[in-house]
Amino acid sequence: MTKLTVVELKLLVREPGSMFTILLPLFILVIFGSSIPPGDTVLLPMTLAIAVGLVGLYLVPTTLATYRERGILRRLSTTPVRPRNLLIVQLLLQLVLAVTACALLLAVAGTILGAHLPTRVVPVVVAFALGTAAMFAIGLLIAAVAPNGRTANGVGVLLYFPMAFLAGLMQPADKMPVILARIGEYTPLGAFRQTLQDVWAGASPNPLLLGVMAAYAVIISVAAAKFFRWE
Amino acid sequence: MAVIEVTDLTKRYAGQTVLNGISFSVEEGEIFGILGPNGTGKTTTVECVEGLRRPDGGTIRVLGLDPIKDGRELRELIGVQLxxxxxxxxxxxxxxxDLYASFYANPRDWRELLEQWGLADKRNARFGKLSGGQKQRLFIALALVGNPKVAFLDELTTGLDPQARRATWEVIKQVRASGVTVVLVSHFMDEVEELCDRVAVFDGGDIVALDTPAGLIDGVDAEHQMRFRLMTGDASLLSEVPGVTGVTTKGDQVVVTGRGDFATAVTAALARNHVMVADLRIDKRTLDDAFVALTGRSLHL
Structure with a gap:
């Protein structure tokens, strides 16, 4: 397991997509961060949601579907190591990647940009955990049903844009039509962004939004597990 | 001792019978060939034996283990190239x-395999940058890195150039010499003829023949030819020789058609009657002929 983790980590670092998911939200943060007021509670939650969304919808499905397409899972099932272990290692590493991307955003925003950071840690962690779980579940479902890596990638990107739009990641939610913003709160990415924004503004997380994320995480994971094919 | 025992194995996909109750056994230390066109159940058979697929009927024992029930134990003992x-x-x-070696309890030193399979100078190359032949050799090395008792090699030399194929055959013989039993799935006649101790010929989900390559070739009662140039005398006496089915003469070129070991009888008859010939050629019968005779079609269509 240790060696598998080390090798998979090396592969993740060598994959240009991982750099992209770290650098794109950082780029957005730096570009827009230089021209917004210091007490802002909108931009940083937006970029955090972008980072988690990219990992969940872009990297998770593409990597896993490619592993199946290339017969790597099947080849593993002829060894004493179960292919399930590879999936677990991959998900943990993708989680590490999402945490790294978010930590980097918080560090840059907190130091260079002097952005506002919430003082209560627990709500941030809870929101992050639920939001990531929901996005990873969607990524897993895409990986489960996509016939190959390229399709998984395409579906992920195709889903990302409408979800990011509804979630208020393209423009701040308060500049969106009310009806779209309301719908957006019932999408996993929108609930995630709104929860973070509430926490940033000093409020408690809205239980409804936490419930939305948890529901997506559970229901879609079950569907992914049901539809997942090893070959 | 039988390393693999398959009895009445059946497999169906979506109502279609892929394996029709086949039986065979593989002895310790041999190279066992599974030969047949695509879609005749070769790969399905091997996948059932490896425990990748669950048979619909019949029993399989590999090293005394059930591939499904004792899968974990069995996977320590087999190496697979898919x-x-x-x-x-x-x-x-x-x-x-290094990674695949870490999967097994008693792996081989992978550095040796790197040397043996001519990959030492590619040690730090990325998989995507390897040539087809190098990838294939890496897959074989990966199949052997767990120090298996049985190695399954599926379409071993597909994508290799002729020289690399010959080199691969030599190393496979070394693998057998080291005591590993090899199951070789192939649709290359020359490969099977060169490497295999015994061959199962698959056709339409059945094993239509199981013998040594030489046995398969000898067992075929197909006509073949010998030809020569007549220097002196007359070739017409040859039509009386046992086994000969036809003699055609065109100028001084003679073609004799026959069955079985007619060529020996023909040369003896020529010598007895002082008929001088030159440029004598006997068309060697091959596994190809045996295959056509067994299945009624050629593999290389």
Missing amino acids: QHTQLPENIKVWEAL
């Missing part, structure tokens, strides 16, 4: 070997 599998583009050759 058709159509790849590795991640960015994994380096040594990383792949």
Whole structure:
């Protein structure tokens, strides 16, 4: 397991997509961060949601579907190591990647940009955990049903844009039509962004939004597990 | 001792029978060939034996273990090279070997395999940058890195150039010499003829013949030919020779058609009657002929 983790980590670092998911939200943060007021509670939650969304919808499905397409899972099932272990290692590493991307955003925003950071840690962690779980579940479902890596990638990107739009990641939610913003709160990415924004503004997380994320995480994971094919 | 025992194995996909109750056994230390066109159940058979697929009927024992029930134990003892599998583009050759070695309780030293399979100078190359032949050799090395008792090699030399194929055959013989039993799935006649101790010929979900390559060739009662140039005398006496089915003469060129070991009888008859010939050629019968005779069609259509 240790060696598998080390090798998979090396592969993740060598994959240009991982750099992209770290650098794109950082780029957005730096570009827009230089021209917004210091007490802002909108931009940083937006970029955090972008980072988690990219990992969940872009990297998770593409990597896993490619592993199946290339017969790597099947080849593993002829060894004493179960292919399930590879999936677990991959998900943990993708989680590490999402945490790294978010930590980097918080560090840059907190130091260079002097952005506002919430003082209560627990709500941030809870929101992050639920939001990531929901996005990873969607990524897993895409990986489960996509016939190959390229399709998984395409579906992920195709889903990302409408979800990011509804979630208020393209423009701040308060500049969106009310009806779209309301719908957006019932999408996993929108609930995630709104929860973070509430926490940033000093409020408690809205239980409804936490419930939305948890529901997506559970229901879609079950569907992914049901539809997942090893070959 | 039988390393693999398959009895009445059946497998159906979506109502279609792929394996029709086949039986065979593989002895310790032999190279056992599974020969047949695509879609005749070769790969399905091997996948059932490896425990990748669950049979619909029949029993399988590999090293005394049930591939499904004792799968975990069995996977320590077998090495597999699958058709159509790849590795991640960015994994380096040594990383792949090191990783796969870590899966097994008693692996081989992968550095030796690196040397043996001519990959030492590609040690740090990424999988995506390897040539087809190098990838194939890496897959074989990965199949052997767990120090298996039985190695399953599916379409071993597909994608290799003739020289690399010959080199691969030599190393496979070394693998057998080291005591590993090899199951070789192939649709190359020359490969099977060169390497296999025994061959099962698959056709339409059945085993239509199981013998040594020489036995399969000898068992075929097909006509073949010998030809020569007549220097002196007359070739017409040859039509009386046992086994000969036809003699055609065109100028001084003679073609004799026959069955079985007619060529020996023909040369003896020529010598007895002081008929001088030159440029004598006997068309060697091959496994190809045996295959056509067994299945009624050629593999290479």
